[in-house]
Amino acid sequence: MRLLYTVLAIVAYSFKAESSLVCDSDFCVCHHNNKSDREVFGEIIDCSYDPNLLRRNFSLPETAYTLNLSRNNLTKIQFSLILKSETLAELLLNSNQINEIALNALRLANLKRLDLSDNKLEVIHAGTFDHINNLEYLNLANNKFATFEKISFHHLGELQEIVLDNNNLGPSLEDNNLFDRSGYGLTHKIQALSMSGINLENVYDNFFVDAYNLKRLTISNNKLTDTFEFPFTLEYLDISDNPINEISEEDFIDLVGLKELKLNNLQIKEISGYTFASLHSLTSLELERNKNLVNFSAEAFGKEVLDDADYFPLETLSFKGSRLTSLDQELEVPFGQLIRLDLQGNFWNCNCNLKWIKKLQIHPEDYDHLRCYTPKPLYNSRIFELDEKYFNCATKDRSRHIVVTISIVSFCLLLSSLAVWVYMFMPRSQTRCDLANMYSGAGYSVLPMHVSTLRSPL
Template identity: 55%
Template sequence: MKLYIIITLIIHSYTVRSANICAECVCRDSAKDNQDFLGDNIDCSYYSGAILKTDYVLPSVVYSLDLSSNNITQLEQSGLLKSTTLIELSLNNNAIKEIKTKELHFPQLKWLDLSNNQLEYLDKDAFRNVNKLEYLNLANNRLTTHEKLGFHRLSNLNELILNHNDLGPSLMEANLFDRDGFGLTHKIQSLSISGINLNRVPDNFFSDAYDIRTLIISKNNLSDTFEFPFTLEYLDLSDNPIKEISEEDFSDLPGLKVLKLNNLRIKEVPEYVFTPLHGLGQLELERNKNLTVFSSLAFGREVLDDPDDFVLERLSLKGSRLTKLEKDLAVPFGQLNLLDLQGNPWRCDCELTWLKTLQIEPEYYEHLRCAWPKPFYNSKIFELDSKYFSCTLSTHHVGLIIAAITFCVTLALTAVYIFVYIPKHQSRGSCIANMASASTAYTMLPINSPRSEP
């Protein structure tokens, strides 16, 4: 009898444990999180045990499941990996090496995070049972070739993150949107391929990207720009060894709203480079250690006279090597909602006084400081009185000084010649007198001497 009771209690305990994942993890009703979809949000991150090996099952209606940071090395057939209602699944920060065909059974899944694992292999049918995916994050894995990636079944996929996989070499040979290549859907709207060891973007690389709005291609080895998809609204080219930018680079991006050009190798922002970007609202040019010239005509001539033509709202030039900006930029820069000029070695003279008239928020001028002249080194520009912003010598004055010095040197050399190189038997005084008389004789010559008739 006692044995029967013990067995019954064990079975009951196992059944309750099997049915109630919320006894081990944090469960919240999605309705309380103001989500349209009803169901539980289950957080099993940092679970202390082998969570997939334990016979847990999900509630009948579940919205999201977080299995991140559990040291999962292999996906197994588990009650936690089956649901007909699950929308979001987080498996990031584990040690998963491969995904096979029958391991994920979520016919309604739209959001999947597999970042920060050790994925080397994806079965060609790995996403067969999650074909409604709209968002997929595979960043920071060990994927290398397109043969181990197959996205052609994900006909609804519109955002893909492949950052920090060594995919650059294979992208030189395999087309992103070709079914024999990566097989990306033409519906893709956001693509992030940052840090994938890409040296060059082949011609027509994005020719089949009909609706791509966001492209992040930072932290690669690109030395030149390339043909951008004309549908782009967000472009990040940061952390590439690009040496030059020009107006032609951005001529076919009428809808671009955000442009990031941080940590390039450019030396100047040339004239008219941003004039084609009529809808640009945010521009970042941060940490460009070679950048010393920012043309006042970078946004065109019209914006210098009429601020209504200047649509940019946020501009950051922090952490570069700029020493001055032309006063002509006062009108367009005065229209900005955010201007960050910190971390540049500014030359605080009369040509920079106009900067103090701009309405810059205190949080963006804490490190807006002088590098020259030496007495004001590291002084905060907005705390330094305008009277100290002086130019001791203007260009006009310098020219006059040079002319005066030249005249004096000429006179001195003439004197040396007279008193040193004139023959000693000839008195220097008579020489001077002769020079004077000769001068007088010339002055007495008639100006218009009539010619004698023959």
């Protein structure tokens, strides 16, 4: 009888262990999300910093929404009860040491967001995503991927956003199409794509021809020297931190729906006229840290905006950390209606041509590093703390006056030198004989007066 009780106790304990909820353990912290949005209604479960969690037989509550397994020093993802749920919508596996995901390990039918960033993944086998068909967001940044052929997206038909940052995938794009339809490629449903720091040197023609719905594209921190054919559907574009040395109106001519543009840390020297004239929906523009940018055309947004700000949709503009010395006063009308304008960190020449800047509504947070670079007496002065009387062109006028003075003095010295030369080397007077001798060789002579007046007799 005692043996029977022992067996029953073991069975009961086993059943209890298998059915124990992770929220009842001492290893995880759970709290209920009471937001009114039903889509995010459920338990938020934080099980980070526990490397042995997947080895325990814990299950998720029926209302689980988010599960955080980050920073657990995990190396392999295998099947576990905690990775089986009909309600879990978000799984965070970032910042581990994961180098392998076993097939069928993820049995999360309703999973919408999966973060696998900051791991050591090199391959994602076909079948890995078989049971997460509803995934909409996937983050694979900062892994060890070197080719798209080792990442299978075949079952992710609902995927809308993917992050591939800081994987050495650029060279593989010379031979593979990111939107390949044979199995591993992304589907045309992708709306947001980030490929920052993937060692990309060139984007070939028609690269995005199958990206019918792409709205956000981040392709910063690569080795691109030229712009490429941007998808006309874009609303957000970031090509910062590339050695691109020229941009023009033709680059953005088809981006009528673009709202946010980032052109930071390029090699461009100027923004010419009408460069952004076709961007009728643009509300935010960043031109920060452009160390060669010294000229910004007054007509960069077109000529119409100079007279009528109704043609100017821009709300925020930043030149922070570039090399501009001045801006044309014609920009006062459009810049005057900006919600945020950051001009800090440039080499501003605080003369009469820059006085109009003080009329703009600059945000107080953007005052501190908005300073003069020249003239020397005003170096490092805060522009918005300077009285307008200091914004003059006296230095320029003084220089012009000096040049004129030097020219006049030089001319006077030249005349004086010529006069001295004439005085020193020309005879002071000449005698009548000397004059006669001067004409002695003439072909005729002067007749005496009395001879010329005599009349011949009749």
